[in-house]
Amino acid sequence: MHKAYFGVEGLDRNLEQGLSYGSQIMVEGDSGVGKTVLAGEFIKEGLRCGDTCVYVACDDPPVAMREHLLNFKVGTPAYEETGRLVFIDAYEEEGSTEKYVLSDLRHLEKYFALESEVLRSCSGRRVRLVVDSLSTLLTNLEITDVIDFHRTRLKQLKKKGILTMDIFVNGVLEPRLVTITSHLYNFILKMSFNGSRYNPVRQMQIGKVKSQQFVSSTHMFTISPIYGILVAADTGVYE
Amino acid sequence: MKDSDITIKLMNYMFMSMSNAMNQVPFSGRQWMEQLVAGSVQYFIDEYWDDSKLSSKKPIEICRTYVNVMDDVGFLSANDYRLEESGDDLLMSVQTNKCVYRECCQRNGEEGLSFKNCIRLDTFKAILRHVLGENNYLASVDMAADGFCYGKLIPSTQPKEEIVTREGHIIKMAGQRAFLLRQKTYASLMASIRDHAPQILKHVLYDAGYHSGLSLADKARISYLDPKERLQLLLEELTNLGVGKLELVTVSLSRAKVKIRCYDSFWADTANEYGHLYRTPQVICDMLRGILAACLSVIFEKEIICEEMICQSMGADYCEFLALPLPQKSSEGRKPHDPGNE
Known part of the structure; x- marks a missing residue:
């Protein structure tokens, strides 16, 4: 059975068995901590492994991720031309030149329909889906609607074997909603700033929800403009 | 007669x-x-x-x-x-x-x-x-x-890449000093880099390929061949250098879009013979990807980016590369994605 990794050495080293396709990853983190960079690494790794990658851009136009990948020498034109890299524009609404555009951010069913349409076009392939950030789509919605949407969507994605990474920005959603939502994922990664105000340190915490057990390890990391996320795995604090 | x-x-x-x-x-x-x-x-x-x-x-x-x-x-x-x-x-x-x-x-x-x-x-x-x-x-x-x-x-004023000469104990390739390396030695060198600095491996290979590709492509720049002939010449040179048998599949001169196959890639063969460098099966011919990107950038006189779409190390019959021009950036001089903009 093919296993998947993030493409971040210090993080992958902690996932001996890797992730199976159909897993759902929740990435939760402070604003500016590096969630989109992690998403870029995840896509880069997927493309190298032969996966088809779907990126839903909610907080920036798709061109931001395209340029980010190009800066890391990922030839997005080749992958887009062959349908291996697909962008859904959930940022611009009006005036987007993308093939797939979410015209109305306030209706989750429209998003669900668009996501399903794109994934249908990728059937028969190994797919990675990244929603950056899902919390933007869930803002100002009723908690029951959000949980219903979430449950149905994740069930569908698991059934289709889609490796999903949903990104949540800290402080955007109600803490209770985040707690309930997090139970629906089988892998959780928390990214935060730590250290002093004048010397903030980036940190990531791996949490895995499985059979009521929560195993976590915390690692400091930095972001290199050449290599992307560099985890100081060996200085990790194991809890 | x-x-x-x-x-x-x-x-x-x-x-x-x-x-x-x-x-x-x-x-x-x-x-x-x-x-x-x-x-x-x-x-x-x-x-x-x-x-x-x-x-x-x-x-x-x-x-x-x-x-x-x-x-x-x-x-x-x-x-x-x-x-x-x-x-x-x-x-x-x-x-x-x-x-x-x-x-x-x-x-x-x-x-x-x-x-x-x-x-x-x-x-x-x-x-x-x-x-x-x-x-x-x-x-x-x-x-x-x-x-x-x-x-x-x-x-042509350029020395041929493939000419290897011996001057006493000195071996030269195209007039520059060279030495021969067994595949096993190359594999152990790569494994060492991976063990000490895994994050740099792909970058080192791509960059090394790109720089050596630029010097190789200089030869094509000065000749009077058309772009397709230049490309054929470079692919032949690369084949002679032992990287694998390179074949031009399709080329669109107007779009600067090129599809190239490599049979028996040195890197894929090394992985199959001496073990894979990465956790999961994936495309691994980054050095050849860099060489091709450099050669095509010189031939088309614009920046070309090349991707390996399938690799013989993953069980395919050949490695296949697809190259296209680097798109214009929406804002010139933009650095890698600023996480602060999330």
């Missing part, structure tokens, strides 16, 4: 045998083939050539005179050969069935030899060198469907 003359047949057999042998030489086979032809031309020169017969030292005059001398001794008919100048290039055409070397060329083609020298063009190179001194020409020939062979000699 009649076509059926056994002497012609025996001469063709000798050249076929030499071509076969030179195709098995790991380096410089084409060069040694040229040397063998030049050696035989030298014997002819010593006996029959007279510099005073030359009306000028223009390459076209030298080659015409050479053909005429060959005619005088009854080896060929000078009227069968048409020689023209095109800029600095020298063009030659001959009806294929009138060329005394046709059997050698046809049989070499049928046997699928990786390089196929045109003996006639090699003799022109030899006489040009004799009269003009050291010179370097790139030769290309097309055995066309209209029954003619169209040959071209293109002046």
Whole structure:
């Protein structure tokens, strides 16, 4: 059975068995901590492994991720031309030149329909889906609607074997909603700033929800403009 | 001299045998083939050539005179050969069935030899060198469907990549010092980099490939070939260097879009033989990806980015690369995604 990794050495080293396709990853983190960079690494790794990658851009136009990948020498034109890299524009609404555009951010069913349409076009392939950030789509919605949407969507994605990474920005959603939502994922990664105000340190915490057990390890990391996320795995604090 | 003359047949057999042998030489086979032809031309020169017969030292005059001398001794008919100048290039055409070397060329083609020298063009190179001194020409020939062979000699100042020479204990490749490395040693070198700094491995390989590709592609920049011919030439050079057998699948000159296949890639073979460097099966020929990106960027005179779409190390029959121009950035000078903008 093919296993998947993030493409971040210090993080992958902690996932001996890797992730199976159909897993759902929740990435939760402070604003500016590096969630989109992690998403870029995840896509880069997927493309190298032969996966088809779907990126839903909610907080920036798709061109931001395209340029980010190009800066890391990922030839997005080749992958887009062959349908291996697909962008859904959930940022611009009006005036987007993308093939797939979410015209109305306030209706989750429209998003669900668009996501399903794109994934249908990728059937028969190994797919990675990244929603950056899902919390933007869930803002100002009723908690029951959000949980219903979430449950149905994740069930569908698991059934289709889609490796999903949903990104949540800290402080955007109600803490209770985040707690309930997090139970629906089988892998959780928390990214935060730590250290002093004048010397903030980036940190990531791996949490895995499985059979009521929560195993976590915390690692400091930095972001290199050449290599992307560099985890100081060996200085990790194991809890 | 009649076509059926056994002497012609025996001469063709000798050249076929030499071509076969030179195709098995790991380096410089084409060069040694040229040397063998030049050696035989030298014997002819010593006996029959007279510099005073030359009306000028223009390459076209030298080659015409050479053909005429060959005619005088009854080896060929000078009227069968048409020689023209095109800029600095020298063009030659001959009806294929009138060329005394046709059997050698046809049989070499049928046997699928990786390089196929045109003996006639090699003799022109030899006489040009004799009269003009050291010179370097790139030769290309097309055995066309209209029954003619169209040959071209293109002046080049660049040393050939594949020429490996030994000066005492020093080995040189294209005039630069080199040493031979076994695949196993290369594999252990890569494994060491991975163990000490795994995050840099792909970048090191891509960048190393890109820089070496730039120097290789410089040769194509100065020649008078069209972009597709330049690309074919570079792919042939790379094949001769041992990276794998490269094949141009499709090329769109207007879009600068190129699809290239590599059979038996050195890197894929190394992974299959000595173990994979990464956790999951994935495309691994980053060095070749960099070489191709650099070569194509020089050929198309714009920045090209190349991706390996499938890899023989993942079980495919070949590695396949797709190259396209680097898109214009929406804001020039933008740095890698600023996480602060999330």
